[in-house]
Amino acid sequence: MDTLRKYLPILGLAAFYVLVMALRKAGVLTSYYVQILMFAMINCMVTLGLNLINGFTGQFSIGQAGFVAVGGYTSAAVTTLLLPSSVLVPALRPLVFLVSVFIGGIVAGIFGYLIGKPSLRLKGDYLAIVTLAFGEIIRSLIRLIPQVGGPRGFSGIPRYSNLLWIVLFFGGTIWVLRNYIYSSFGRACIACREDELAAGTMGVDTTKYKVMAFTIGSAIAGVAGGLLAHLLGYLHPDQFNYLKSIDFLVYLYAGGAGSMTGSIMGATLLTILPEMLRFLSGWRLVIYGIALVFLMLFRPQGIYGGKELPFLIPKIRRPEGYEGGQ
């Protein structure tokens, strides 16, 4: 039973992949729907990363699109400028893609560290403001780099991403974050969220954990950016403006901050919903705005706030004969 429970999420993801591919083959799902699913999963990844920062550590980052841009541009630069697909044997391409996505994640993580280090020492909304500014500065900087297209946008990125890669990275993100959140590190993060002063008094190095959470969240956004770049084949600085960051915030808080299930649900629903409402043309955004207000008025904790599906909570291993509380 325990083994089944342990591998259930992996089986679930595999089943999901097989199902989507089968439906695609059978012609039930067009490539348009598969594309939306892939976008939904990428959005889930960014939202999950943001959830670690905003939901579990109680900080407030509102420039997540900036990190997606850093990761996307970096990994696209690796596969397009450094090792273009024309000089590679086909067998090497997935490897280069994998490496480039990780480089994108690492670079975004480094940026996250550099930004988090000075601004997370302070209490209050400084991280929010600094990340907002960072998102805009990155956009201005990208415009100044002609090698990646500058204001014209970065085109000709090989389209390496496919459903399999995205499902793998999506599963990996959930796995990493689940293990992080339910480790002593994660508990320290939650302690910072609940009461920073008390956490500090109990010996938690609050700055360290906040910076760590922020770096990991940014790195995940960078990885998602790498996948996005190779899915779209084209990047433009304006794709990552502050409205994009706001989208991720909306996914997070509509789904429910502090719950991985909530992030996944929020990002998936709110990626698919606007597509389904396309027949309403411009009115869909009007409805979206009103729906958001009503959601927050009647369910301020979000759809799934504070709760978690059981398979996202790892079973706690207890020593033999352990008795007592948590």
Added chain:
Amino acid sequence: MRETLQLLIYGVQLGVIYALIALGYTMVYGIINLINFAHGDLVMIGAFVAYFAAELLGANFPLAIFLAMLIPACLSVAIERLAYRPLRDKPRLSALITAIGVSIFLENFPRMLPFIGPNYRPFPMLIPFKNFTLPTGAVLNSIQIVNILVSVALMVALTYIVHRTKVGRAMRAVSFNKDAASLMGINVNRIIAVTFFLGAALAGAGGVLYSMTYPMIDVLMGIWLGTKAFIAAVLGGIGSVPGAMLGGLIMGICEVVATALYSELGYGSGFVILILILLFRPAGLLGKVKIEKV
């Protein structure tokens, strides 16, 4: 020298507008700790009110700016009542998401109305355009003079309200400590509504002055204007009224100078300055660092 002065004029002209809009952000943040994302869109509404006032009632500047202040202000009070007040005791971020929802609504609803629509519209001339050459050689035009005079007048009026009237004293008391203010017999809900009213009135005026300077308006103009004004408010120290004025001026002048140096630099420059200032003065130029007590 002549060029410097000319740039300074442009910078001040833009800066006073940023300052007007920043005041609304700073007052709302000071009183209920909410980053009011919908504030930028009230700027846009102000501009459109003035546009329609000029279309329907003729180019009458005092009337246009009066309506452009009154209507967004009433709208803002309604938004506060319907969307923010029910969430005041809930987690702070719920109100923030609500503000984003309101902002999305305010941008897209006018877009779908047939008489507004998504297109850019030329903003009518509300005052006659005239150039004046200063003795140093710099040129000052009538719109710049009106912009600066109206903004300064409004800021003086706001300072007077905040520091010299009963309502202003109540506002300061509520922003200092809501519960204590309430115990002293201040109607906190009313004072918060007044704050939203004043902030949105200034935003509406800012929208008109901005549209007179850059006479193209559309439903999304509030987004970037709002973001920059918010940055200006943070730069000066969020929650501080003189800080917002100073921050607005700094933002305006920096943006104009950076754009003059290299056109692609203009947009990012304000943000770089913001980060530099926050590194050395985390509470902004005129903000106070709050000491946390257990």
